[in-house]
Amino acid sequence: MSTAPSTELAVLPPALVPATVFAPGGVETILTKLEADVRTAAKDLDISTDKGRKAIASLAYKVARSKTALDDMGKGLVEETKKQVALIDADRRVIRDRLDALKDEVRRPLDEYEAAEKARIERHESGIVRIQAMPLFSGERSTDDIAARLAETKAIDTTGFQEFTARADKAKETAVATLTAALENSRARDAERAELERLRQEAAERAAREEAERIEREKQEAAARAAEQAERDRIEAARRAEEDRKAAEERARQREEAAARQERQRIEDERRAEEEAQRRREADRTHRATVNNAAVSALVTAGLSDAAAKAAITAIAKGSVPHVAIAY
Structure with missing residues (x-):
């Protein structure tokens, strides 16, 4: 350093x-x-x-x-x-x-x-887990599925599990017991469902019969009501027809009476008219006779004979004498 x-x-x-x-x-x-x-x-x-x-x-x-x-x-x-x-x-x-x-x-x-030992042990452990999983299903399981799985489980060979054979046998025994119980329960459920279906079918058929009977009763009741209504309608129609007939007869009677009154009135009017005409004719004849008699008297006074005077007045009255007429 x-x-x-x-x-x-x-x-x-x-x-x-x-x-x-x-x-x-x-x-x-x-x-x-x-x-x-x-x-x-x-x-x-x-x-x-x-x-x-x-x-x-x-x-x-x-x-x-x-x-x-x-x-x-x-x-x-x-x-x-x-x-x-x-x-x-x-x-x-x-x-x-x-x-x-x-x-x-x-x-x-x-x-x-x-x-190698670990792989061998894992292989046996995995085989035991597969045996234990045999009773397990995903989703819905049918009786046939359970029976097939039970047969498959019973067919498993555990002789190759070496020191794990006892555990494999126990897992297989448990799986078989579980699947056997599940199969019995499934068959019981199938039987129960079949019985329920039979009862349901019977109930449905009974309900259908009752419904058909109800409909038939309703049809009959409706037919009876329709018949009753038809009878009431017929009676009402007959009543109305009778009323119409009576009304028609009454109108015909009234028309006949009116016609008879009119005919009687016509006859009366004709009678009166004829009487009046007859009265007028008689009055006219009387007047004419009076006028003619007066004319005859005047002619007689003028010098004609009674017969000649009557003949002359008759000819004049008939229009037989030209340019000569009697003023009545």
């Missing part, structure tokens, strides 16, 4: 070496002494004089140089230590690699045996 560089620092011992400085407790000892010496020197310096101020600056500079010197010692020691550590690490790697290879070489037969 190199010694500390020469320096004029009064605060550090001149013969310091890194091994001494960085030995256990060395840094603390040096720093404690340096702090005490610097504080003692600084205590007697007068800050009010130029000389004192320069002395303080010089003392602070020496402390900074002491820090640098000590830090450089530490850096150099670390670099040398790193080189030694690198060499040691290289040797360690050689040690690890060669001794690991030697260990592997020595253990290889044992490792191969242990691996």
